[in-house]
Amino acid sequence: METTDKDILRGGQFLVKETNCNDVFTPEDFSEEQKMMKDAVKEFNDREIIPNKPRFEAKDYAFTEACMKKAGELGFLGVAVPEAYGGLEMGFVSTMLVCDYISSGTGSFSTAFGAHTGIGTLPITLYGTEEQKQKYIPKLATGEWFGSYCLTEPGAGSDANSGKTTATISDDGKSYKINGQKMWISNAGFCHLMIVFARIENDKNITGFIVEYDKENPNGITLGEEEHKLGIRASSTRQVFFNDTVVPVENMLSERGNGFKIAMNALNVGRIKLAAACLDSQRRITTTAVQYATERKQFNTPIADFGAIKVKLAEMATSAYSGESACYRAAKNIEDRIALRIAAGNSHQEAELKGVEEYAIECSILKVAVSEDVQNCADEGIQIFGGMGFSEDTPMEAAWRDARIARIYEGTNEINRMLCVGMLVKKAMKGHVDLLGPATKVQEELMGIPSFETPDYSELFSEEKDMIAKLKKVFLMVAGAAVQKFGPDLEDHQQLLLAASDILIEIYIAESTILRTEKNVKRFGEASQKVQIAMAKLYLYNAVSIVEKNGKESIISFAEGDEQRMLLMGLKRFVKYVNYPDIVDLRKEIAEKVKAENKYCF
Known part of the structure; x- marks a missing residue:
């Protein structure tokens, strides 16, 4: 079926429109070509990068350069480059996939790879003249030049x-x-x-x-x-x-x-690819942690059997699965938007530029969420290893150190948090996302009498999807009231923007996780997705807590008297489950699966 403009939500519209699970792309949708590329990248990583980690840690820059040349010979540096300039001209999802799987060996190599293929090459691909592209891109695509x-x-x-x-x-x-x-x-x-x-x-x-x-x-x-x-x-x-x-x-x-426009657009692409570059690190850290936890015994028991360790393993696996769900959802949206523009007669340059720019909000959301998740994952990995985790002889301390930069480059997470809310408000003002209509409806709902009927939540994820809809109301309620109060001066209230952005981030990641899981339940059956269902529910439960905290902070910061009371009552209504999930059981189920497989296995 051909993709039409109506099928693809515009950037930021996830907040005000419901997405059907069949319309999201998931890693289970990879084509045979994409699976082959994934296997080739993993094989390169396992052969060239991971066994040589000590050389990277010893600051062997010549070795980094030599590995980059090998990556060029295998075509990895030219995945996103048009065939006319010596590249493979694969779609945006494939370029994300390469960034994802090439980045797990060491942050050192992935930084060199990302800087070269992204901000080192992309500005010429997207903004260069034909002469500039002919002169420079083939050398960059093959690794002759860096x-x-x-x-x-x-x-x-x-x-x-x-x-x-x-x-x-x-x-x-x-x-x-x-x-x-x-x-x-x-x-x-x-x-x-x-x-x-x-x-x-x-x-x-x-x-x-x-x-x-x-x-x-x-x-x-x-x-x-x-x-x-x-x-x-x-x-x-x-x-x-x-x-x-x-x-x-x-x-x-x-x-x-x-130049400023070039820099900002290069960073949009860099942000979503940086998120992808944090994914396989999380998978590998989780695998390394569970393998250690099943071997390490204390009190004659593998530490993986202790509830305190199961909490960590479950949360680590869940954050990796959720980040992956959101990254590939956004990547396919970008790819489809690029295809639409090319079909409408845009040049490759214009289509790619506008395609990525359309989803700048999602790019910032993903950069923040996944960079923080990989740091938390590495931190818990060290904790599972205990004293050994602090030693250079085990992989966790290097993983933790490498992860730390991800929250700083491609725009700090603080900047990206404020950007995603600011860009959403600008899109609303341009009429690209209708925030006013839904925000007004939420306002009317707050003034009306709440329904006391118990909803029918008999279908899988019916309560979770209802909860996502309510979390969206929290954002619209908080952001709507804040815009009314501060108008164009909203950008001066940075703490409020940071809180609002955390609500927005949790909505996108939680919804993406549920949609991926729902889609896979429909095609593979519920029994095969039992643990993924548990992860989707666990992520949402954690998200609701974050939304409640940030919603409350926001409301108290700008509202008072009757308005404050009304907004706080609305918040309480919107973050309340009818049937609370048994979080202890969910974590146990996820941890037992990871333990049984002795690796991250989703």
Whole structure:
């Protein structure tokens, strides 16, 4: 069946429209080609990356470069690149899948891979002229050259557009001279090309440039020493200094002053792919933890048999399953939106740009949720290992250190939290997402008399889906009242935005988990999905608690008197189960399955 525009929800519309489980893509929907690619990436990881972890931890940057070259030879660097420029031109889901499974061996390698294939290559693919693409993309797609991305400066981190690096046109108008300093530049030690952002004269916005780098002829470029970092130790990270670096005018990327837009759109793609890059780490950490827990005995009993450890294993497995459900749901939405635009006559560049931009809210949601889940997973992994978890001789401490950066790069989680709510409000103002209508209905519901009828929850997930609908009402109630109160000044109330974003995040991840599980129950049968059902219910239960806490904080922060009482009563009504799930039993069921399989097995 052909996909029509009506079938695909626009970005952010998940909040106000119900999604049918048959309309979501899940990892169980992978094509044969995608399964083959997944197996090839896992095989590469098991052969080249994981056995050599000590070399990565010893900061062997030459070895990172050599592994990147092998990844290029196997086609992994060109998965997202059009065939016309030497790539495989696979869909967005396949590019996510490669990011997912290549990232489990070590955060060092996945950072090098992500920086090159994402922010090092993508800006040229999406914004380059035909000549620029023909000249550079084939080299980047095959691993002949490696790319890096020079945006951050000592005084310009989250405020990327405030950079001080300058680009000055030459007297003959044929070149620019770039002067300035960039920091935290991944792949700087072995790159051949840099995407550099600089300001021309007193332009409001920065401009992007493609800058070649040759160690033998550095053209005014000098590199700082390798940074000594908490984690991702084999990822080459250096400062880059530009001193009258000459760049031909034809190497300007897109138009003058378009750099900030390039940077933001590159980050949208980077955010969802970073979420994917945290997934297999969670699976492997969970597997390593359960294998240790079944072997380690205390009081003559494997620690995996203790309830306190079962809680950890169940929550670790659940967060991995949920993050995976949400990531591939969004990835397929993006892929379908790109296909629609191409069918409508858009170029590959325009279609991909607009396709990803449409789901910028979901990209930010996923970046925050999954980066925090992988850190929690590694933290619990250390705890299960006990004292051994703190030792460099076991894999957990490196996993924990590598995970820590994920909450910082591609925009800090604080920035992304505020972005996802801010973007949603802007979409509503443009008429792309109708928030006003549903928010008004929630307001009317609060003023009306609640129904005292007991709903019929006889069907699987009927209460859970009703609960998701009620959580959406919480967001609409809180955000609607906050927008009414603060209007355009809402962005000044950062604590309120952070709380609202946590509600939004939990809604998206919980709904994605339930929809995936419901779809698989329909096609594989309930018996085969018993533990997945338990994980969907467990995730939702945890989500409801988070929504309740953040909803209460928000309401108390901006409402008082009768309004506050009414909103708090509404919150209480919207987070109340009719039939509370037995969380202890659910966790036990999930943990027993993981223990029996001796690995993450979903």
